[in-house]
Amino acid sequence: MGSKPFKIRAANDTQKYGVAAQDLNDLIAKGCKVLKVPIKGCKICLQQDGTLINSREFFQALPPLSVLVFLRKGEKWTGDDFGKMILSLLEAPEDPVRKQQLTESLEGMIAKESSPERVHALNLYLQSLPDNIDAETREEDPDWFEGLEKRYKTKSQVMACSAQGRIRGYYSKTKEYVSNLEDPVAKIILKRVLENFRPCLKNNGYHGDYFRRTAKPKKRLCTQAGWFVCHGPYNTKTCQDKHMINPYSSRQKRAVFSTWNLDHRVEKSRTILPSMQQAAVSCPKGKQLNWEYFYELLFTTDNLKLVEISCHKKEAHKGYECDEKKYYTSK
DNA sequence: GTATTGTCACCAGCTCGCTT
DNA sequence: AAGCGAGCTGGTGACAATAC
Numbered sequence: 001m002g003s004k005p006f007k008i009r010a011a012n013d014t015q016k017y018g019v020a021a022q023d024l025n026d027l028i029a030k031g032c033k034v035l036k037v038p039i040k041g042c043k044i045c046l047q048q049d050g051t052l053i054n055s056r057e058f059f060q061a062l063p064p065l066s067v068l069v070f071l072r073k074g075e076k077w078t079g080d081d082f083g084k085m086i087l088s089l090l091e092a093p094e095d096p097v098r099k100q101q102l103t104e105s106l107e108g109m110i111a112k113e114s115s116p117e118r119v120h121a122l123n124l125y126l127q128s129l130p131d132n133i134d135a136e137t138r139e140e141d142p143d144w145f146e147g148l149e150k151r152y153k154t155k156s157q158v159m160a161c162s163a164q165g166r167i168r169g170y171y172s173k174t175k176e177y178v179s180n181l182e183d184p185v186a187k188i189i190l191k192r193v194l195e196n197f198r199p200c201l202k203n204n205g206y207h208g209d210y211f212r213r214t215a216k217p218k219k220r221l222c223t224q225a226g227w228f229v230c231h232g233p234y235n236t237k238t239c240q241d242k243h244m245i246n247p248y249s250s251r252q253k254r255a256v257f258s259t260w261n262l263d264h265r266v267e268k269s270r271t272i273l274p275s276m277q278q279a280a281v282s283c284p285k286g287k288q289l290n291w292e293y294f295y296e297l298l299f300t301t302d303n304l305k306l307v308e309i310s311c312h313k314k315e316a317h318k319g320y321e322c323d324e325k326k327y328y329t330s331k
Numbered sequence: 332g333t334a335t336t337g338t339c340a341c342c343a344g345c346t347c348g349c350t351t
Numbered sequence: 352a353a354g355c356g357a358g359c360t361g362g363t364g365a366c367a368a369t370a371c
C-alpha cells in the first residue's frame with residue numbers, strides 16, 4: 001500500500017508541514033516528530049471540524065492533503081472556527097496568558113493568509129474593540145437606551161423583553177389559529193392545549209432568558225458578555241459565515257440585532273399548527289394531546305434557531321415535519 | 332408604578348399569475 | 352421570456368389598554 005500525503009499542524013501554531021504516511025501509526029510517529037508533539041497522549045483531528053481520527057477506517061477515508069491538527073495530551077480542538085476563537089478572546093480578559101495566546105494565533109492566521117474568512121475575522125476583532133459592552137445600566141450607557149421606554153433600567157431587561165415579545169407573538173399566532181378553526185371538537189381540544197401552554201410559558205418567564213446575558217448559562221443563547229453567534233440556516237448544522245453580534249455593545253448593534261430572527265426549524269404556520277389541528281381531529285379515545293411536545297416545537301430552542309437575516313431562509317422547510325409518534329399521551 | 336397583553340404597522344423573501 | 356405586483360409566508364418593535 002502506498003502512502004498518503006497530509007498537511008499537519010499543532011494546535012497552538014498555524015504553521016503547517018507536509019507529511020506522508022502509510023497508516024495511522026506511521027502518521028502519529030512522523031507527525032509528532034515534525035511538530036515536536038509528545039507521542040504519549042497525543043490525538044489527531046480534522047482542522048475543519050475537530051473530528052478525531054482514531055481508527056484505521058477513518059484514516060483510509062481521509063482525502064489526500066487533508067489538514068490535520070496534532071493535539072497534545074489534554075489539548076482540545078473544536079474546529080477551524082474563527083468566531084469561537086474571537087469569542088474566547090473576548091471572554092477571557094481575566095486570563096492574560098490565554099488571551100495573549102489567542103491574540104497571537106489569530107493575528108498569525110490573519111497575517112499569513114488573507115482569505116475572506118480571515119478578513120472577516122479581523123473585522124470582527126476590530127469592531128469588537130471600541131464599545132461599551134460591560135456597561136449594563138442606563139446611567140452607565142445612556143446612548144444605548146436612546147428611544148426606549150423610561151421603565152427600562154438595564155440592558156438585560158430590554159433584551160429579555162425583546163425575547164419575551166417574540167415568544168408571545170408565537171403564542172398569540174397559535175391562539176389566533178385556534179380561534180379561527182371550524183371544527184368545534186378540534187377547537188375545544190386545542191383550547192385546552194393553550195390552557196396548558198399558559199402557565200408553562202409564565203413559569204419560563206416567556207423565555208426572556210434567551211436574550212438575557214445575566215441569565216444562567218444553560219438558559220441564555222449568548223455568552224456572559226452578550227455575544228450571540230448565528231446558528232445557520234434551518235437545514236445546516238452551523239453558520240458558514242460565522243455571523244456574530246453583541247447587541248449589548250451599542251445602540252446600533254441593538255438595532256441590527258432586531259433583524260436577527262428566531263427561526264422555527266419545523267415551521268409554525270406551515271407545519272406545527274396544521275399538525276396540531278390534525279392531531280386534535282384524529283385524537284384516539286383514552287389519549288390526550290401531548291401538549292408538551294408542541295410546546296417544545298413552538299417555544300423552545302429544541303426547534304428554534306437564532307439566525308442572522310441572511311441565514312433566515314424563507315422557503316418552505318421541506319423535510320422538517322412533526323413526529324406523529326409524539327402526538328399523544330395516555331390519560 | 333410596573334408587568335402583561337393584544338393590536339397594529341411594518342419589513343423581507345417566495346410563489347404565482349398577469350401583463351408586456 | 353422577463354418584469355411586475357398581489358398575497359402569502361417568515362418575522363420584528365412600538366404602543367396603548369389592562370391587570371397586578
